Amino acid sequence: MGSRNRGDVNYRNPCLTMHQPWASLLVYGIKRIEGRSWPAPITGRLWIHAASKIPEPETIKAMEDFYREIYAVNGVTDLKFPEHYPVSRLLGCVEVVGCVTCDELVNWDQIPEGVRLEGQTKFCWLCEQPQKLIVPFEMRGFQGVYNLERKIYEAAIRGISPVVPPLPVKFPLPNPRDPFSLKPRSLASSPSSSSTSEGNNRSENLVAAIAGARAAATQFSKNGNPPSNTVEVGDNSRTGNRYRRAQ
Secondary structure, eight states: OOOETTOOOOOSEEEEOOOTTTHHHHHHOOOOOEESSSOEEEEEEEEEEEESSOOOOOHHHHHHHHHHHHHHHHTTTOOOOOOOEEEEEEEEEEEEEEEHHHHHHHTTTTHHHHHHOOOSSEEEEEEEEEEEEEEEOOOOOSEEEEEEEHHHHHHHHEEEOOOSSSOOOOOOOOOTTTTTTTOOSSSSSSSHHHHHHHHOOOHHHHHHHHHHHHHHHHHGGGSSSSSBOOOOOOOOTTTTOOOOBOO
């Protein structure tokens, strides 16, 4: 599937560098929402690259606990997490099918409650169809969304394998005839009765897991607020397509 270009950047084979363990959790189909402070500049295939920072065991535990709890809300209790969280590697890809605001996501009755609980940032990129590289290979990353080098893309496309997520999710389009209709402010964001009830009935374990996930993410934030888990400078369509090396 191709990608639709937004802004001034011509995205051919867009890639995003993310910190671990979030990068592998996304490629394994466990993580369905990629959150950040700016809206998705593309729809379609997005390659996922792991940054060079080795994740702390406490961070891995916090995020695995978070996903155990939010999947349990939907009756999934046998999650299989990655055995390893490699760094400085291209891991695979997902399909970004749209982007909505956090308020829209958490009040979206048409998707499982566990997915709604992933909404922790201003904008939520909706990810489907994860595929992972059979053998992740080493490469350097950049900040923001950037294009893979052609030779890297050609090698990667031959080595990806579909992933069966623990709870496959298909995000419904507001306009079934418009594949690009899932965009910020395309959904009603007023609190629904079900979301209000769910918020009042959260278990202590779930509340603790959400707090732990937020604390894990704030280690990459300069202001202490829950950030995206990517190495970013912002939307490249606004930065003139100038990339900086990922840390």
